[in-house]
Amino acid sequence: MKRIFIDEKYCIGCRLCEIYCQVKHSKSKKILKAFREGQPDILSRVLVEEIGHDSFAIQCRHCDDAPCVSACISGAMTKNEKTGVVVCDQEKCVGCWSCIMVCPYGVIKRDISSGKAASKCDLCVDEEVPVCVKNCPNEALKIVQFPDEEK
Amino acid sequence: MALELNQSEFTVERDLDKCIACEVCVRQCSNDVHEFDADDKTVLSESSKCVGCHRCEELCPTGAITIKKKAAEFKENSNWQAAHIKNIYKQAESGGVILTGMGSDKPHTVYWDHILFNAAQVTNPSIDPLREPMEIKTFICGKPENLKIEKQNGQFKLKSKMGPYLELLTPILFSAMSYGSISLNACKSLAAAAAEYGTFYNTGEGGMHKDLARYAKNTIVQVASGRFGVDRDYLRNSAAVEIKIGQGAKPGIGGHLPGEKVTEDISGTRMIPQGSDAISPAPHHDIYSIEDLAQLIDALKEATDYEKPVGVKVSAVHNIAPIASGIVRAGADYIAIDGFRGGTGAAPQSIRDNVGIPVELALAAVDTRLRQEGIRHRAAIIVAGSIRSSSDVVKAIALGADAVYIATAALIALGCHLCQKCYTGKCNWGIATQDPYLTKRLNPEIGTRRLHSLLRAWSLEIKEMLGGAGINAIESLRGNREHLRGINLNDRELSILGIKHAGEAW
Amino acid sequence: MNTEIKNIKKDYLIIGNSAAGISAAESIRKNDKKASIAILTMEKYPNYSKPLITYYLAGKLDLDRINFKDRDFYKKNNIELCLEKKAVMLNPQERFVLTGDGSKYFYKKLLIACGAKPAIPPIKVRDENESVSSLDREIGKIRGAFTLTTLEDAVEIKKYINDYSIKSASILGGGLIGLKAAEAFLELGININVIELSEMLLSASFDKTASGIIEDRIKQAGSNIITGQTIEEIIINNGAVLGLKLTNGNKIKCSLLIVAAGVLPDDAIFKDTAIKTDKGIIVNEKMQTSIPDIYAAGDAVKSYDILSGQPKNLAIWPAAVRQGSVAGMNMSGRPAIYKGGFLMNSVEILGVPVISLGLSNAEINASPAEIKVYIVHDALKKIYRKILVRNDRIIGVILLGAIERAGIYYGLIYNSIDISELKDKVAREDFGIIQLPADYRKHLVVGEGIEV
Ligand SMILES: Cc1cc2nc3c(=O)[nH]c(=O)nc-3n(C[C@H](O)[C@H](O)[C@H](O)COP(=O)(O)OP(=O)(O)OC[C@H]3O[C@@H](n4cnc5c(N)ncnc54)[C@H](O)[C@@H]3O)c2cc1C
């Protein structure tokens, strides 16, 4: 099971993680195009918090006993038993924001521009390494493999 | 306020077709060059503040920024060069000494670039280091006059008593850089890389931070004129002790870390009150002669139970050969010679660019002199002051060095772009700064990895060059100047270097 | 109906095919791969999400998308779903449940997850042509008057709207269901009158300001909110709603009436048993009732409110899911505990999202020394944030407009985190994880930040 480890000590607040997350979740997946021609409103699913010189990027922790999954009234938010990834099925989501209400990390956003659905980190399932991790210049985000407790 | 005559050195070029106004550059620049204009939703840059560290250029996700040297600043004049004019403008305003960082960038001869290395052909075979053993292990210590070997129960045993030594897996050490002049993360990277690779780093004159204590086995601790951080534990928590007399970038000059930089952490490490100026006097006030130096060496050996080598670091000055001879006679186990182009965190520009001699000449002179006096074996020689590549290392060893110290090269591996603004404390690469916002930028895990890679790469190249010359152990190269030839050098230079000109056979 | 089936034996029997029942079945199946599991429901739909029925009503979803578990959920988990089987009697001595068709379902372990039923206040009904009104008429039997708690209700309301081209509707009750219905009608372009007995909307979790902002929005959209009033009399004609008479004597025309005056735990089938109830089935933290091997979860129970420290009926979806899963675990032999919960709501009216958590208006009945209130209100940006703090712990929150990151407060309430250092920041829009106490933050962000 892949998880993203956040190292607060070395986040430099550059927000490249946010930028590449936006690109990844844009239509064209090309940085210039994504920012230029199209959707200036694409949401980053990773969120950098910063006060003074303290900063870190946080995205969905893909909780084991995910509060957002039990709160979801539509069944859109599910946890994949195999990969451990918590995903929101944008087609199913009705935008009731129950998940936002209970996610203790506050990492779900309202995606109003493309329909009305909850937007959150999908751990870039189709990439070997999530783009935020890959593009963090200071390795403040790392990917760690967790032993699967179920087995 | 009167008009300031300082012209900007760089131009920040922003390709507006590529700029996505993500503000990465705005957040990365500690010199406030870039600014987001909320009205226009664009990023504006003020070139005059740019120091040319290239941080923004490297981090810009779309490659929209190019930092260029500002062209055609003044009317061409071979005498009144731009540097002179600018310095005068600056000083006419500030009335102060012009400070700078890193080694001299003046176009004096770099002798490494005028020396060529040899290779084996026909009459002796070259060696492939990937298939055959190649030894580059190096020992830093004094060696006995001769080796006595005895036979015990049919086995040969070394009878001579060896003094304490440093064992290096590659003839490269990290040179002295104090915590204070560089960030703790930079120190951690150096220490961890040295430990991982099997070589040594040097605390510099700032004492040892508690987080670095675990690297003691790979630490050379420095004792300088300010005696910062020196106590019994400091000396014993080390692999070797080094007395710092001088530094190549500023021979004869002391150091001054302003009180505002003496943070809680640094005050603890240097053992001085927080906020007080850390002044390294120009001379050691207890050393006015070789005899005084001998006393200090003895004292340090005594304090470390004669278990650790004690070395002396001096800058390369005109009289370096007799000085080195004196140092060896005073009992040093090694002598470190720091050349004219050696790096620094802060030095007056006038000194840095005009005082001292290149390390190549100093090394050749010292090695020759010590051999003539028959005392070369008593101490190892480490050279420093702008070793830029593995070939510089090979040439230095052939000229007579046992090993080299690298500092600037190590910092470049950590990201340094040689903007020479170390003294401002605003290093955008998190190296020469104590600002917590900036020091975070150097993740020691990455730093360690990069330094380790550099050591590995250079070591591989050294082995390649040795193999090419048909040499299978670095010991066989040491002081073997026949492997070197000069190019574009005059007779005087060749004779000081003790090498033939290219084209001359054995 | 098949009257042949008389005695059916199951290892696990679950009454209720919704949030609590299904999540219990799921966790039983996780622990026990072999046992037989059956779910009884009196409804005819396989599984659907109750909170989604108003979305269906609004036309945002069709019947294919209203399920919250995949259609093959029952098959995949080998669970027998018994549709239209209404439990009418429970016999704990002989361990069976009797259904409306006369079948007996015997169980080893039983879960009662039959939810809540709509509360219907006593309202007089008068035929237009008669002068006396009576209390005896069942409101559900009046054409055009509905409750709204099942999919069946929503399907019928929708049909009624289409059949009669309804252009306006009245909603009795400005609580959660009332507002959800209002949201749906406004979406459909149907004008509404919301009639609410208390002085504001969602009086259980809003305050004057939040309620005021929402009321203004609804009024701007051409609809009407009547607070401090209730319906005194429903006027009918030919068995259909015609108008309403309010307590202040005002009369309004009405062709569609939704009675959304809250829900009550449904206790019909266990009334005559020894199961302890008190406006909801009493359960312990393992979700066990007073009778061994009978568990209960969801809207039907009185569980535990961690903020008041009192047993409470927490009639919300997330609580039902959690409780169901805890019950399922314990039933199948894996000890688990429901620590308790608190009330919370997320609604969005005409594009204004509002989230309320916990005791979100408790300051009304408390001294300022006891409960401190931190408010950020920006009318221009349509942002209202209110944080209630008691003994340095957050106990209630209202976020209107900027609701992102609401869950951080949920975590702080649930874990009872000391926020004494953060009081000046806690209501601010930029409040985030980074301001939290280092220990809590570390747990969240670094390393073990993976479990909550
Ligand atoms: C219109 C509406 C909107 C809502 N919106 C929200 C919201 O946005 N967020 C939120 O958190 N909560 C919301 N709720 C509340 C939420 O739906 C409930 O908390 C949740 O459904 C409770 O689940 P439950 O499993 O306990 O019971 P229920 O969902 O009430 O299910 C009860 C089940 O038991 C069955 N049943 C009942 N009696 C019998 C019997 N005698 N025999 C056989 N079967 C029986 C029923 O058929 C049903 O399957 C809303 C409720 C309604 C009505």
Ligand code: SF4
């Ligand atoms: S969205 Fe939040 S609650 Fe859901 S899994 Fe991710 S971190 Fe956990």
Ligand code: SF4
């Ligand atoms: S907003 Fe979407 S994902 Fe979140 S709880 Fe509601 S339906 Fe589920």
Ligand code: SF4
């Ligand atoms: S890319 Fe890395 S360093 Fe930059 S903000 Fe994101 S986590 Fe921090």
